[in-house]
Amino acid sequence: MPREVVTGGETTDPSTGAGEPETRAPEPSVEVIERQTSPAGLAKELLPEIGILLVAAYLFYVAGDFDYRERPGQLGPQFWPRMAAVGLGVAVLVRIAQTIRDRNRPVVRVKSEFDEYEQSEAEVHWPSFGLAAGLVVGYAASTMFVGYMFSTVLFLGLFIWLGGQRRWYVTLVAAVGGLLFTYIFVGVVYVSVPTGVGIFDTITVAVYRLLGIQ
Amino acid sequence: MDIVVDMFNAVIDGGISFWILLVGGVFIGLLVGVLPGLTFVMGVLLILPFTYSMGAGQALVMMIAVYVAGTYGGALTAILLNIPGEPNDVPLTRDGHTMARRGRAAEALGWAALAALFGGIAGWLLLVFFSQPFASVALSFGSAEYFAIVLLGLTSVLALSGSSTMKALISLFAGMLLATVGLDDIYGAVRYDFGTTILRDGINYLAILVGVYALTEALTRFAERFAGKAPQQPAEIKTTIPGLSAIRSRLGSLTRGMATGVFVSAGPGAGSTVGSFVAYGVEKQFGKHKDELGKGSPSGIIAPQSASTASVSGALIHLLVLGIPGSGASAVLLGVFQLNNINPGPLIFEQQEELIATIFAGLIISIFVMFIMGILAAKPMIRMLNVPEVYVAAFVVLFAYVGAFALRQSISDVWIMTAFGVLGFFMLRGGYPLAPLVLGAILGPLAERYFTTTMIRNANDWTVFFTRPLSAVLLTITVAVFALLAYRAIRDSRRARAVTDSQIAGSRT
Numbered sequence: 023m024p025r026e027v028v029t030g031g032e033t034t035d036p037s038t039g040a041g042e043p044e045t046r047a048p049e050p051s052v053e054v055i056e057r058q059t060s061p062a063g064l065a066k067e068l069l070p071e072i073g074i075l076l077v078a079a080y081l082f083y084v085a086g087d088f089d090y091r092e093r094p095g096q097l098g099p100q101f102w103p104r105m106a107a108v109g110l111g112v113a114v115l116v117r118i119a120q121t122i123r124d125r126n127r128p129v130v131r132v133k134s135e136f137d138e139y140e141q142s143e144a145e146v147h148w149p150s151f152g153l154a155a156g157l158v159v160g161y162a163a164s165t166m167f168v169g170y171m172f173s174t175v176l177f178l179g180l181f182i183w184l185g186g187q188r189r190w191y192v193t194l195v196a197a198v199g200g201l202l203f204t205y206i207f208v209g210v211v212y213v214s215v216p217t218g219v220g221i222f223d224t225i226t227v228a229v230y231r232l233l234g235i236q
Numbered sequence: 237m238d239i240v241v242d243m244f245n246a247v248i249d250g251g252i253s254f255w256i257l258l259v260g261g262v263f264i265g266l267l268v269g270v271l272p273g274l275t276f277v278m279g280v281l282l283i284l285p286f287t288y289s290m291g292a293g294q295a296l297v298m299m300i301a302v303y304v305a306g307t308y309g310g311a312l313t314a315i316l317l318n319i320p321g322e323p324n325d326v327p328l329t330r331d332g333h334t335m336a337r338r339g340r341a342a343e344a345l346g347w348a349a350l351a352a353l354f355g356g357i358a359g360w361l362l363l364v365f366f367s368q369p370f371a372s373v374a375l376s377f378g379s380a381e382y383f384a385i386v387l388l389g390l391t392s393v394l395a396l397s398g399s400s401t402m403k404a405l406i407s408l409f410a411g412m413l414l415a416t417v418g419l420d421d422i423y424g425a426v427r428y429d430f431g432t433t434i435l436r437d438g439i440n441y442l443a444i445l446v447g448v449y450a451l452t453e454a455l456t457r458f459a460e461r462f463a464g465k466a467p468q469q470p471a472e473i474k475t476t477i478p479g480l481s482a483i484r485s486r487l488g489s490l491t492r493g494m495a496t497g498v499f500v501s502a503g504p505g506a507g508s509t510v511g512s513f514v515a516y517g518v519e520k521q522f523g524k525h526k527d528e529l530g531k532g533s534p535s536g537i538i539a540p541q542s543a544s545t546a547s548v549s550g551a552l553i554h555l556l557v558l559g560i561p562g563s564g565a566s567a568v569l570l571g572v573f574q575l576n577n578i579n580p581g582p583l584i585f586e587q588q589e590e591l592i593a594t595i596f597a598g599l600i601i602s603i604f605v606m607f608i609m610g611i612l613a614a615k616p617m618i619r620m621l622n623v624p625e626v627y628v629a630a631f632v633v634l635f636a637y638v639g640a641f642a643l644r645q646s647i648s649d650v651w652i653m654t655a656f657g658v659l660g661f662f663m664l665r666g667g668y669p670l671a672p673l674v675l676g677a678i679l680g681p682l683a684e685r686y687f688t689t690t691m692i693r694n695a696n697d698w699t700v701f702f703t704r705p706l707s708a709v710l711l712t713i714t715v716a717v718f719a720l721l722a723y724r725a726i727r728d729s730r731r732a733r734a735v736t737d738s739q740i741a742g743s744r745t
Contacts, residue, residue, distance in 0.1 A: 090420075102416060106416065113409060117400075147461050151661070154455050158455065158633060207642075211286055211642075
């Protein structure tokens with residue numbers, strides 16, 4: 023449970039008389055969060071950093087296998103990636119060391135006057151994230167088979183519906199939005215988005231003709 | 237005077253399309269500033285696909301209009317609804333909304349509009365009159381100097397990241413490493429493709445930008461189930477422009493804000509958000525009305541807003557003169573140059589005179605159109621907040637798809653964009669900032685190119701970075717920034733420990 027610690031600027035200085043505030047700039051207000059991390063909790067906390075460290079080490083190793091025409095005296099294409107991998111590895115190691123050192127220390131955060139605007143209070147609902155990620159991945163994957171136009175209409179409808187808008191006109195918004203932006207991107211901006219395969223390709227091209235897209 | 241004539245000619249040559257794109261860009265910029273979940277960087281990114289069929293001049297006019305207007309649009313919601321529309325509006329929100337609650341909303345909106353106008357003009361003057369002399373100096377820069385500038389930019393990103401320095405460093409190096417994937421420009425070697433075509437083509441930094449800025453936000457808001465009550469809309473929305481005597485009384489705040497915006501953004505890696513916060517801090521330290529800040533003072537609006545809009549020109553100076561993007565939005569503008577096979581750099585002022593004139597003209601006209609539209613369109617803009625956020629998020633994903641696909645007409649970029657959208661979500665959850673990742677991906681290849689070129693030309697003699705005077709000075713500044721970072725981290729850690737220990741001791745007595 024976070025405990026708010028407010029440090030003020032008033033002290034009692036015997037030389038000035040009892041109760042007279044000493045003029046000193048007030049120290050910033052801080053938030054102290056007590057914590058005790060178990061070994062299992064620490065391991066869980068360090069999992070991402072350990073993953074990154076392993077990736078950095080692997081990429082450093084793989085850089086030695088780049089195929090190029092070696093010229094004497096030159097650094098080679100592996101130099102810069104290896105420098106970046108070393109930098110990444112060192113930063114991660116320091117971060118791991120800091121985390122282990124501070125595992126049982128309270129977390130102290132200096133409060134900012136802008137905290138109310140900068141800190142998000144909304145909690146993440148993991149099933150919703152899974153749904154959103156699935157919709158986005160599905161959208162990208164489906165364009166290759168059913169084409170951009172159909173995928174877009176489907177995506178818009180599902181995203182808005184599953185995002186909480188259970189209104190009759192969601193289907194209309196999806197259809198109109200999908201067709202409108204297909205027209206704009208294909209017919210006006212000339213982006214050659216996928217038209218799909220088989221029957222989807224045939225229908226998409228027919229719709230393009232109806233919309234006046236050549 | 238030549239430049240004014242050139243600008244006039246550029247406007248005439250641009251015809252009606254110049255005005256349509258400019259006004260449309262300003263409208264979009266104001267709108268993205270107002271709508272939750274959208275930033276002006278996203279706004280510039282999301283209109284990228286619309287610009288593929290345009291010439292470089294038209295595309296840049298529209299994007300710069302979005303950029304400029306986006307630095308001001310968020311002030312409307314900050315003042316009226318206590319919701320900063322953009323990160324750069326955070327410093328002005330308390331003063332702005334306090335004024336609104338006291339029945340001075342019209343005055344607050346007027347100050348924001350005026351500050352944006354003056355800040356924009358100050359930045360524009362610097363861009364027009366300083367960029368060409370700077371370009372003449374930059375002609376003498378070699379690869380060593382460019383490397384030092386890029387390195388300073390990468391370091392500045394760390395210094396300004398705000399959160400854990402180590403996490404920012406991890407993001408930065410990760411971005412630099414990601415940017416090495418694909419074909420190497422200098423040796424012609426394919427790196428980290430793991431036998432796949434998708435990686436052999438390299439990772440385009442615009443796909444990363446679209447992923448982490450646009451898609452991550454849409455995913456995050458969906459995952460949060462678009463939480464947050466719809467703000468209660470004010471009954472009346474009006475803007476009152478302050479009179480001359482009021483302006484005279486706040487001239488100091490205006491001047492400090494403009495100067496801060498321009499000079500902060502002159503450093504690579506620092507954009508309008510940094511300028512805004514620094515200007516507020518400067519006003520709090522040195523302003524005549526510093527004791528009023530946070531309690532409904534116009535100075536709390538003027539300083540950050542003028543700095544935000546002034547910073548656009550600073551970022552453009554970097555981009556045009558050095559070819560180094562000074563902010564996320566200018567990184568997108570760099571993409572437009574590259575897509576049109578134009579290389580920004582000191583020679584651009586000789587080789588692309590018409591384009592430069594178009595950019596200068598587009599910027600100053602955008603500033604005035606932003607001022608007028610911001611006053612007239614404040615009411616309908618705020619009413620747009622009645623549109624449920626899920627609709628905005630859905631169309632953001634739609635634009636993100638095309639924005640990524642159209643880069644190389646390849647579904648690979650869509651997959652890359654999607655992967656980074658998901659990665660960005662987890663990075664934010666883990667407290668890893670996204671800006672260093674993005675700028676590492678953008679500036680990393682530049683740093684590699686300049687470093688490797690210098691080493692090849694000087695037979696691997698690394699001391700050349702310190703024997704060339706300008707490079708030495710810039711590297712010294714970089715080391716100083718690192719030292720400042722380290723000092724700040726140690727000082728904050730010791731201070732925090734001292735506070736905790738004294739409180740723990742106090743609670744035990």
